[in-house]
Structure formats: structure tokens, C-alpha cells
Amino acid sequence: MDTATRATTLLELHHTGSTLVLPNVWDAWSARVIADAGFAALSIGSHPLADSRGQGDNEDMSLDDALDGVRRICSAVPDVPVTADMEAGYGVPPAELVERLLEAGAVGLNVEDTVHSEGGRLRTVAEHADYIGGLRQAADAAGVDVVVNARTDAFVKADQFEDPVAEAITRLLACEEAGARCVYPVKVPDAATLQQVLDALSGPVNVIADPRAGSSAGSLEDLQVMGVHRVTFGPLLQKQLATDLAALVAPWK
Template sequence: MAGSELYEKFLALHQRDRGFVMPNAWDGLSAQLLADAGFEAIATSSFALAASFGRADGRHQVTREEHLAHASLLARLTGLPINGDFEDGYGATLDDVAGTVKGAIEHGLAGIGVEDTSGDPDNPIRDFDDAVARVRAAVVASQRRIVVTGRTDNYLQGRPDLDDTIRRLTAFAEVGADVVYAPYPPDADALRTIVSAVSPTPVNVLISPADNVLSVEELLDLGVKRISLGPALYVHAMGAAEQAVRSLVKGDLKSATNGMDFSRVDSLLHREER
């Protein structure tokens, strides 16, 4: 599917009266599981990818090439639109961000996110002008062949400033971001305010506001157009693995080895052949 066609297909999901859920996969089997369940699009998770390599997220420890190869694999396996959770665009300069977007298009991605994070623990959020310029560079490079999400991590980085969050998201929309995103606003009122402030630009939400996990229908009622899960499914799976390890330590082989049936694994891995 050509880039422009894939862009239109993915963007159309955000323009429906009711939005959609876009869960995040972390490997081929999880991607096939989500595709088999009927989800219309899936995303990568920079956290899960970094963890699978034994590295930290958001610290420039995963390379652009590693993430592109990973995302391209998910696209080939599932045939679904894939949104890349590409941290700050993988690069120090605007040209680097543009290069990442062009690489994502070449690897068949349908969407890409660019955060205002810096990778510097002492100054984790980029200055406003720098953040906006990076989203603008991503939009220019996209040439409407990939959906660009502009994201501020204010709340994730301990900056609970709703006004600045809206200022950033509004600016991202004004320079052409197709979707905007601020993970974990404090409550439903703040999320509703964000949705209203940036309208008609679609808003992504990571699971829910920080104070309460809402249902999908409740989030859609607030005007959210896309619901992602970030690393939530991955850490859920790791939680099950940890429970199995605890059973193994106790000598309980039955509990430690009670997981997905291998026939189901084989069925998912050969899903496209059905």
C-alpha cells in the first residue's frame, strides 16, 4: 500500500464519530494476537522495545534503525496500520527528526509519534520553541504519507501544568500534527479541556486520566479519538511471567508452565495462511 493511501486509511480511523483502540505490541506473536482479535491498527511501545533489549526507555539507548526494523516486522506480519512510538524522533537535530520520519515511511509505517522529551534526566522536557520546531520538521518530512502525532510528556515528567500542556498541543496542531497526545492528564475534566482546546485535531489518550481507569466507552464519550495502551499489555505479560517464576522457585512446575497452548501459538504464527 502506497504511503499516501496508508496515511488516508489510518487517518480515517481518527475521523470517525467514535474513535478506536490502538493496543501496543512488543513482538511478532503479540502483534499477531492483537490482529487476530480484530483490532484495526496497532502501535509499537518504545518502553517495551527497550525493555526487550534490556535497556531503558527515553534515554536514547535504542537506535532509530532498531525501532524501524521492529515496527516494519509488525507491519509485515499483520498487514495492519502500525503507529511508531518513536520517542523524541531519534536525533538531536531537526534533520534527524525528518530522517526518522522518512525512514518510517520507507519501512511501511502508517503513523509516528514525536515527543517533546530530551533524554536528559536533568531537563527532561524540551523548550517550547524546540519542541514545536521538531513536530513541524516531522510534518514537513511526512508529506502527508504518514500520520504525525505531536506529544508532550509534561505529566509523565512531573510538570503538571495544564496551560502549558494545552499550549504545546495547540502549537503542535497548528504546525500540522494530525493527532496530539499528553499521557496521563490528572482527571477527566483536564482531558475534556484538552480535547476541547485542540478541536478538531484528534486526541490520543494513554489508557485513561491519572486518577481513574475509565472504560473505552467513557473515554470516547469525552471526545477521545484514539486509545493506546503503551507498555501496559507488555508489563501485564511480564507480571504473569513473574508469577510463573515464583511458582517455579517453589517447585510448582504445573503452575509455572500453565500458559498459552502451543497449538494456539502455532495458529497465531500462521494466521495469514488461514
């Protein structure tokens, strides 16, 4: 499957009328295991990828480091569409980020509005929307349906805002208008807040969940009823496996 086909496939999976679950992988082995389990597409989380490399999240990896991991994973599952967490963009222009991501084999990306390389500041609404728009423009110029997933940390940094819900919605609407194909309000506190976000937006919304405990808004079934389009696990799948791994080997100490 070529790059353009993988990208279009990933985009179409966001619009099937059911909730797309993209388990987060961190290396070739985890990617193969989850693809063999029957998942149609995968996500690469920056946190688990960094952990697998002995590095830290929040752009402790360089872009070269991150793309090395992306390339190894995509090469291991050549017929499976893969989207990758690219933090805040690693300080490179949108066109360069899209070009290098496609070269590595991924056909989607998360980009957040917390700029870790600049002291963890939050981009302004317009600044983040402009970056997201640049990503979409670069994808369109390449003729590839790259799935740009625009993340906001408005709920993570709720103490900075008088009305975090309104702030999150404002940021996500601006990203939708700029060309994001999906938006991601990380750490939505509860189902009622998530419903407000869903009602305000027109495109797909990504929700993070724990594969065992579910999400802050409920189980997969609850999210499906609400109309959530996409679910990812972030670092939580790897975290759950760490507990299982420790329990598996403990009797052999």
C-alpha cells in the same frame, strides 16, 4: 496494501466518530496476535519494544535498533497500519526520521518533547512545534498521510510549571497548528483535566490507558462519551501480560 493506503487508512480511523484503540505491540508475535483479534491498526511502544530487545527506554536503543523492531513488526502484519513511538526523534532531522520510518513500514509516529539524549530536558514550545512541523512537511512531500502524534510531557514534569494544564494546552495547540494529526498529553491526571484539554483542541487527542484498570479519566466507555479519539496502552499491556505469564507458569515450578 501499499504504504500510502495504510497511512490514509490510519488517518481515517482517527475520524470515524468513535474511539480508536491501538494496542501497543513489541514484536512480530504480539502484532499478529492483536491483528488476528480484530484490531484495525496497531501501535508500537518504545518501552515494550526496548524491553523485548533487552534494552532500555528513553533512547537507550539507537534509531537503527528501534527501526529494526518496527520493520519486523510491520512485515508481520503487512495489511495493518502501524504507528510507532520514536521517542524525541533520536537526534535526527525530521525529514530523515520520516523517510526511514516509511522505509521500515510504519505510517504514523509519536514524538515527545522530552529530549532524553540531552539530559532529559524539555523542548521549548516553539522548538517542539517546529520539529512536529518538520515531520508533517516531510510526510506531505512524500505524498503520504503520515499520522504525526505530538506528545507533551507537561504533566509528567508538572512541578516545572505554575499551571501545567495551561502549559500542556499551549504546547498541544502549537503542535496542532504545526501540522500534528493527533496530540498526546501523557499522564493527564483526571477526567476534569482531560475535558479541559479536549475542549481547547480541535483535532484528535490520544489518551493512555491500562487494559485492565482503564485510564485516569475512566473506562473506555467514559472516554468515548468525552469524545476521546484515540487510546493506546504504552507499556501497560506488556506489563499486565508479565503478571499473567508469571501466574501461568508458577504452578510448574
